Amino acid sequence: MRHQVERLKHVALKHGVKPARALTATLVAVGMMVTGSVVLGSSTANADGGHNNGAICTPKSVSLGTGTGVGTEDTGIATYAGGDMYVGQKVSGDMNNTSGPTGSYAAEAEGLTAVNGKLLMHPLKGLWTSYYTDGTRNGYIKDYKGFRFGIVGFGGQYRPKTGSSTLEVRGNSSDSSIDWVGGAQSWGNAGWIGQTKPTEPNYTANIAGDQTMVYGGSSNDILGNGSSNTNKYKYNDRASVYVPDGTRGTVNWQQNDNQIGSTGETFDGFGSYIKTLSGNLSNLSKQQSESVYVAAAKTTTDSEYYNDLVRAKFDGTYSFKISSVHEKIIEFVGNGTSSMQVFNLPANMLNDSSSYTGVSFSFKKIPDTSSVVINVTGGKVDFHNGWRFWWTDMNNTTKELGGSYTDGDYAKRAQQIMWNFADASSVTIRGGQGSGTTTRKDANSAAEKADGVWDGSFPLTTKDDPAAGMLGSILVPNGSFESHVSTNGRVWVGGNYAMYNPEAVGNTGQDGKFYEFVNYERSHSASALDMDQERHNLPWNGSYSTSCAAIKWDKVDAAGTALKGTSWTVYGTKDNAVSGTNPITTVADGGWNDADNADNGSVTLGSLAKNATYYVRESGTGSSQYALNTNIYRIVTQD
Structure with missing residues (x-):
């Protein structure tokens, strides 16, 4: 196998949909091999002092209401x-x-x-x-x-x-x-x-x-x-x-x-x-991992029947009391930990409901940040x-x-x-x-x-x-x-x-x-x-959020040519990164959560907590021409 010297260029992005400028950030190699790595930006030993462990960000929740003057x-x-x-x-x-x-x-x-x-x-x-x-x-x-x-x-x-x-x-x-x-x-x-x-x-x-x-x-x-x-x-x-x-x-x-x-x-x-x-979201069904949990939807007979169900207009002016409902209940049961919970639902489970008054849904074991x-x-x-x-x-x-x-x-x-x-x-x-x-x-x-x-x-x-x-x-x-x-x-x-x-x-x-x-x-x-x-109109919290931080890095070879198709695992602590346990998430170049949406050698990962430290480790090269980079890189987001 031919080994190329690889460089990782990085920047921690200002929170927002479109990064306006680079913020001060730290990228250093820790643990394992350091040969061939280039450290960019500040490399002081205390660069992440005062920062939290990296984590998935919980975006600011948008609530429904009638206050049209404020948004x-x-x-x-x-x-x-x-x-x-x-x-x-x-x-x-x-x-x-x-x-x-x-x-x-x-x-x-x-x-x-x-x-x-x-x-x-x-x-x-x-x-x-x-x-x-x-x-x-x-x-x-x-x-x-x-x-x-x-x-x-x-x-x-x-x-x-x-x-x-x-x-x-x-x-x-x-x-x-x-x-x-x-x-x-x-x-x-x-x-x-x-x-x-x-x-x-x-x-x-x-x-x-x-x-x-x-x-x-x-x-x-x-x-x-x-x-x-x-x-x-x-x-x-x-x-x-x-x-x-x-x-x-x-x-x-x-x-x-x-x-x-x-x-x-x-x-x-x-x-x-x-x-x-x-297409990328569909492919998640084939990517079972610590950060991506995949399961099949299932039906349950719990609460299938209900009498005297009451629904009211948002302002309370009208209410409707339904004498009886007989609904098909579809359940989605997560694993309680992964940042991405993926469920496969055949269309015939929805369509095959003519004997019911409707289809209702139940979600279980889904973390708030997932x-x-x-x-x-x-x-x-x-x-x-x-x-x-x-x-x-x-x-x-x-x-x-x-x-x-x-x-x-x-x-x-x-x-x-x-x-x-x-x-x-x-x-x-x-x-x-x-x-x-x-x-x-x-x-x-x-x-x-x-x-x-x-x-x-x-x-x-x-x-x-x-x-x-x-x-x-x-x-x-x-x-x-x-x-x-x-x-x-x-x-x-x-x-x-x-x-x-x-x-x-x-x-x-x-x-x-x-x-x-x-x-x-x-x-x-x-x-x-x-x-x-x-x-x-409400945002989906799986996408790049304006109320969270993002990090970005580019992978190039010794000649400066972009290396496409790589995948990476992101951790919230150095110990987890060294041991390869408890990842925050994984991201592939051009994958569903690569915010620049292109397989171009550049990876942008959003929906991360601000003022925190992240450890990034390559998990796939995308090419048999290159050895897997075993370095661990640290990136610090600001507030």
Whole structure:
């Protein structure tokens, strides 16, 4: 075997998504062979004095709430569609008429939405309401603003900085039937960016093609005696994407470049990235080690049946008591130690659920700092999400979080999970099912009584309820995704993405007619608790985090040529590094957790604790041409 002298160049990175500069750091060889190593940077004996042992970082948890004026800056992409995006669903033909796509009661998309293709919207939900009577909710309806991008009324408030882009539509569609749409087109009502109060950030939308106006024909009537005009064409003088009067924001049309806002990403590059990421996450199923635990999902009959399950809207205005549920329970049981918990889930375990009202999930023995990847295998996925979600922590305390939207653990656990549908050509996640009683907390005002708003308690049956939300980020790199439920995490789709809730809930009267539920905003709803579909933006903690540290090193030969394909093990103490025990994690050049996402001789590892010392040791050369480097290198992160 030919032995080359190898050098390791290093830098400890400032915490953040894009390293701006190198921080002072230490790289020294300890233990074993030192021949051929080069020490760079400071090499003082006390370089790591006052630093902690290296560890996986627990990123700052983003919680769900209603404080729209305060948020956490997100420099990434919340929602990516490599094809077209629908608020509604495509129908046959070119849809160049007043009917358009099938409508949807979906309401909002938080954070930056990037659509490589075209954006077609037919929003049915009456929300973001203004009133004739001094803004009071009990007055008569004046206006519904439409589907909102960027900011949501209830969400993670995890979004781009003020003044930046929150909607990017490139117009690069492969669907010839919608060639007549340049970039975005709305029916019935529009999409909008803007503010509801001065403390909210203001945003920009960049959209391909000429400006379009709302196409008529919506069923989004303004209900109620207070409005003398229930004209279906009320919003035809409104641009398909607009900024409401009196608020700040900008919509730029004829913008079809490859850039995705100020993220530094391109549509072409990000489309390739999610495919690579998905492939790397799938390969984790073959990489059982101390830092990567791999197991199969399994089913359990525990809690399969439940009577009188109660779910309430996030603000408490409506609650829904379901008389009985019969759900399939899928369990994911970790090992309690590894930083990456990987589970294999065949699609037929999800799809084979027609005898159940839905599928619910239970997680056990997952450390708080661990990331979870669920590799779903199979070409087509279609199931009803259940109403329940269990998490058993390392103290063996179990919490059922399915309806605990404002509980900090609801968002925390969502940030640990990535659903990787690597093989799927199509994924459909349908809503919750059940029959029971909906109760409105407050009694009707006189105006609401006159408008026929439902109050008290009344029977409802829901067959596709968006309030049975999906927890975790969703990755569908090679197919389409049709969501009928609120999603909590990132949603990255290689094909078309549809937010689809076409039918309002209601009940059948004594006259045999079906009556649609009327909420306090004089709108119908697809949800028995008036919680229609929203995209809640949350980060996945397995990715490079802005609240943690990162380290980077390059491997080159004696001539300075990059050596690709290497793999490394990272330890938190020198003793562990020498003995080769208790690693923090492993990372391969170009692997799932190499933040520069390229097999190029350079490795960047994020999601590490700040102000700590790390010991790095090569575990694979990637080539039989080179001997394994037995040196151990120390890198210190700063604060």
